[in-house]
Amino acid sequence: MKTYMECSRDELLSLKASLEEQFCTEEAKGHSFNMARGKPGASQLAISMPMMDVINGDSDMNTLLGNDTRNYGDWDGIGECRRMMAAVLDVKKDNVIICGNSSLNIMYDTVVRSMVKGVNGSTPWCRLDKVKFLCPVPGYDRHFKITELFDIEMINIPLGEDGPDMDMVEQYVNHDEAVKGIWCVPKYSNPTGITYSDETVRRFANLKPKAEDFRIFWDNAYCIHHLYDDKQDEILNILEECEKAGNPDMVYVFGSTSKVSFPGSGVSAIATSLANMDYIKKFMTTQIIGHDKINQLRHVRFLRDMDSLKAHMGKHAALLRPKFEAVLNTLESELGGLGIGTWTNPRGGYFISFESMPGCAKAIVEKCGQLGMVLTEAGATYPYGKDPQDSNIRIAPSFPTPEEMKEAAKLFTLCVKLASVEKLLADMDA
Amino acid sequence: MKTYMECSRDELLSLKASLEEQFCTEEAKGHSFNMARGKPGASQLAISMPMMDVINGDSDMNTLLGNDTRNYGDWDGIGECRRMMAAVLDVKKDNVIICGNSSLNIMYDTVVRSMVKGVNGSTPWCRLDKVKFLCPVPGYDRHFKITELFDIEMINIPLGEDGPDMDMVEQYVNHDEAVKGIWCVPKYSNPTGITYSDETVRRFANLKPKAEDFRIFWDNAYCIHHLYDDKQDEILNILEECEKAGNPDMVYVFGSTSKVSFPGSGVSAIATSLANMDYIKKFMTTQIIGHDKINQLRHVRFLRDMDSLKAHMGKHAALLRPKFEAVLNTLESELGGLGIGTWTNPRGGYFISFESMPGCAKAIVEKCGQLGMVLTEAGATYPYGKDPQDSNIRIAPSFPTPEEMKEAAKLFTLCVKLASVEKLLADMDA
Numbered sequence: 001m002k003t004y005m006e007c008s009r010d011e012l013l014s015l016k017a018s019l020e021e022q023f024c025t026e027e028a029k030g031h032s033f034n035m036a037r038g039k040p041g042a043s044q045l046a047i048s049m050p051m052m053d054v055i056n057g058d059s060d061m062n063t064l065l066g067n068d069t070r071n072y073g074d075w076d077g078i079g080e081c082r083r084m085m086a087a088v089l090d091v092k093k094d095n096v097i098i099c100g101n102s103s104l105n106i107m108y109d110t111v112v113r114s115m116v117k118g119v120n121g122s123t124p125w126c127r128l129d130k131v132k133f134l135c136p137v138p139g140y141d142r143h144f145k146i147t148e149l150f151d152i153e154m155i156n157i158p159l160g161e162d163g164p165d166m167d168m169v170e171q172y173v174n175h176d177e178a179v180k181g182i183w184c185v186p187k188y189s190n191p192t193g194i195t196y197s198d199e200t201v202r203r204f205a206n207l208k209p210k211a212e213d214f215r216i217f218w219d220n221a222y223c224i225h226h227l228y229d230d231k232q233d234e235i236l237n238i239l240e241e242c243e244k245a246g247n248p249d250m251v252y253v254f255g256s257t258s259k260v261s262f263p264g265s266g267v268s269a270i271a272t273s274l275a276n277m278d279y280i281k282k283f284m285t286t287q288i289i290g291h292d293k294i295n296q297l298r299h300v301r302f303l304r305d306m307d308s309l310k311a312h313m314g315k316h317a318a319l320l321r322p323k324f325e326a327v328l329n330t331l332e333s334e335l336g337g338l339g340i341g342t343w344t345n346p347r348g349g350y351f352i353s354f355e356s357m358p359g360c361a362k363a364i365v366e367k368c369g370q371l372g373m374v375l376t377e378a379g380a381t382y383p384y385g386k387d388p389q390d391s392n393i394r395i396a397p398s399f400p401t402p403e404e405m406k407e408a409a410k411l412f413t414l415c416v417k418l419a420s421v422e423k424l425l426a427d428m429d430a
Numbered sequence: 431m432k433t434y435m436e437c438s439r440d441e442l443l444s445l446k447a448s449l450e451e452q453f454c455t456e457e458a459k460g461h462s463f464n465m466a467r468g469k470p471g472a473s474q475l476a477i478s479m480p481m482m483d484v485i486n487g488d489s490d491m492n493t494l495l496g497n498d499t500r501n502y503g504d505w506d507g508i509g510e511c512r513r514m515m516a517a518v519l520d521v522k523k524d525n526v527i528i529c530g531n532s533s534l535n536i537m538y539d540t541v542v543r544s545m546v547k548g549v550n551g552s553t554p555w556c557r558l559d560k561v562k563f564l565c566p567v568p569g570y571d572r573h574f575k576i577t578e579l580f581d582i583e584m585i586n587i588p589l590g591e592d593g594p595d596m597d598m599v600e601q602y603v604n605h606d607e608a609v610k611g612i613w614c615v616p617k618y619s620n621p622t623g624i625t626y627s628d629e630t631v632r633r634f635a636n637l638k639p640k641a642e643d644f645r646i647f648w649d650n651a652y653c654i655h656h657l658y659d660d661k662q663d664e665i666l667n668i669l670e671e672c673e674k675a676g677n678p679d680m681v682y683v684f685g686s687t688s689k690v691s692f693p694g695s696g697v698s699a700i701a702t703s704l705a706n707m708d709y710i711k712k713f714m715t716t717q718i719i720g721h722d723k724i725n726q727l728r729h730v731r732f733l734r735d736m737d738s739l740k741a742h743m744g745k746h747a748a749l750l751r752p753k754f755e756a757v758l759n760t761l762e763s764e765l766g767g768l769g770i771g772t773w774t775n776p777r778g779g780y781f782i783s784f785e786s787m788p789g790c791a792k793a794i795v796e797k798c799g800q801l802g803m804v805l806t807e808a809g810a811t812y813p814y815g816k817d818p819q820d821s822n823i824r825i826a827p828s829f830p831t832p833e834e835m836k837e838a839a840k841l842f843t844l845c846v847k848l849a850s851v852e853k854l855l856a857d858m859d860a
Binding site for chain 2: 039049059061142262289
């Protein structure tokens with residue numbers, strides 16, 4: 001098979017005509033697909049509906065320790081929920097605080113707290129001339145939005161197969177006092193699906209930050225979100241590694257059940273050192289009397305322990321796999337060998353990351369939009385929405401059905417082909 | 431009857447001996463009562479348990495508009511919940527954002543946002559040399575803790591029968607640019623139970639703040655929390671009054687169902703102008719994808735509309751009244767005519783405010799502690815925990831049973847008497 005790059009101008013023109021015809025045909029059909037966000041599909045939501053039955057009007061509402069979940073108290077979460085989320089995040093119960101329905105909100109609060117009052121007594125970031133965060137790219141747009149909102153300068157760090165470019169990370173963190181944090185999705189990364197290698201985690205733990213208030217924001221959003229039973233990524237325990245390396249306070253670990261039970265109605269958690277927790281406590285107990293403990297109880301009574309949690313996640317995986325496979329098979333059959341795109345083949349998480357030819361991502365997403373297909377905005381996976389190569393597109397296959405996903409993937413490849421041909425022709429004419 | 435002030439030294443000494451004997455007797459009994467916080471009692475929690483049945487594993491989880499509450503979306507709350515909380519707060523639905531389980535958290539977020547990024551584009555408060563808040567006293571300790579945490583200077587404003595001293599409020603707000611806010615619990619005030627008069631509300635609405643970023647923090651926590659069917663306070667609509675006065679953006683109204691359904695598992699709301707909402711949206715949509723919409727749905731399906739809400743609040747009132755009456759009757763029978771204390775007789779809310787002789791509150795609370803009775807710390811109703819007269823004590827009668835409350839109130843009066851006698855004797859000796 002000939003790649004597009006090997007085609008002559010005339011071949012490309014003829015290809016373009018044919019693709020445009022297909023495009024018009026599809027446009028006329030009035031499709032409607034949404035692959036923009038990591039939203040679980042209806043079939044996934046259904047598997048957590050029994051959770052709505054574990055608490056009813058006659059239920060005992062007390063925790064194992066006898067505290068009434070219906071009243072004020074237990075600001076850091078009920079014991080059994082702390083224990084469960086500790087198991088999920090592979091940390092000790094005493095290092096866990098259960099929060100509300102959103103781990104993003106904990107991250108936001110953590111950044112805001114550091115802005116106004118500093119980190120464990122350091123100078124508040126809002127008093128500094130410059131605060132910088134490292135941003136492995138492509139990454140999660142909502143992380144970048146938080147640091148952007150607070151005028152924190154974001155620095156792109158290339159994300160490879162084993163994690164962020166650690167030479168660059170070390171260079172920045174160990175020598176620039178303005179670097180106060182780094183956003184990480186260490187397992188089944190959003191959007192590339194990679195998992196940090198043991199060496200990467202150890203190099204993180206062994207950073208020698210120039211800034212005492214430097215923190216790793218370790219968003220372990222997909223820690224138990226495997227797609228396969230037999231092919232699963234494992235990741236080293238960052239809290240333990242930081243402790244071993246003499247950096248016990250350097251990391252905040254975040255997680256939630258948003259993609260275990262229900263997005264927006266789950267429980268979230270932060271895991272960190274006891275010293276960090278002491279500092280956080282001062283703020284959190286001023287901010288709120290306590291989070292929703294009834295929902296914590298509901299989750300524990302439904303999800304129970306790691307064995308049943310794994311079984312539950314297996315059901316999610318069984319529903320997600322065909323959607324991922326529909327995309328991956330279509331990408332392979334339609335684009336394989338054409339040289340106009342590469343993509344990831346993740347073993348977990350919620351996304352497939354697509355790399356087009358440089359300068360084509362925006363055009364592809366725009367064309368998809370014309371066909372009635374909503375994708376994450378091109379550029380969103382980079383700070384400030386600026387993808388320097390204009391090549392990364394995040395595909396979220398979870399929401400449509402597998403059949404829809406197959407059709408949508410086909411349309412996507414059509415847009416990739418057309419945008420690529422147009423780009424190649426434009427380059428020839430330039 | 432002779433007041434304590436009219437007693438001779440010998441009479442006081444003899445009184446003291448007798449009170450000390452009673453105190454020892456009670457101390458030996460090992461009582462255990464908690465009247466520290468506005469926690470609903472077990473019987474109150476029970477009346478909301480049917481809410482646990484309105485959603486089960488077979489329920490339709492869609493909003494009236496057909497949005498799935500189990501998935502991401504509706505960052506500002508589901509329509510029917512916005513409508514319900516708008517009715518509760520006496521505002522329009524379009525002016526309401528539904529948040530998480532805690533209105534305190536919304537207030538905290540509002541202060542923090544203003545610290546880091548200012549108010550609708552004003553200079554961030556953290557960049558100013560001085561930021562001040564007015565604090566009607568006695569007031570709610572958790573309000574004061576928020577402003578204290580962020581080093582905002584708090585200024586005491588005496589709270590009378592009709593609300594804060596508005597001459598003082600106007601003097602500060604209209605002439606001091608550093609004054610950026612005021613904490614208000616305008617109805618069934620915490621702890622005195624008073625409701626702001628129409629004139630007070632109108633004077634609030636007609637403030638001419640020196641600072642463009644001055645805001646009224648209107649915590650309408652007890653807006654539908656009446657104790658009686660026939661004696662109910664009404665309050666003017668502050669949002670409307672501010673609009674009429676040409677100050678549409680000057681107020682944030684807060685409320686929640688914490689004392690309607692379950693403390694810690696309710697829904698909270700902020701109501702404010704559309705311009706303020708636009709600004710808040712920028713932050714809130716970065717902070718969180720959305721709040722717990724299943725819990726919103728659960729609340730709407732259980733509480734339904736204002737008629738059923740009023741009936742529901744009537745059940746709370748029926749349970750609370752005997753507790754309040756137990757305290758009030760005991761205070762009257764034990765302390766009436768002694769001249770050593772005054773107290774409020776609220777028509778709603780969660781507290782009775784007790785004023786001892788100056789310099790006795792700490793001693794009373796300490797003595798109560800010795801008898802196994804936990805009260806809100808003396809001073810807590812003032813900024814920085816400093817009650818200049820050392821006279822205010824907040825009594826929260828909601829948690830114990832009426833029988834317990836009667837016994838506890840008796841013990842409380844014993845401690846009041848003893849502390850007062852000790853104070854009078856000490857003053858004589860000084």
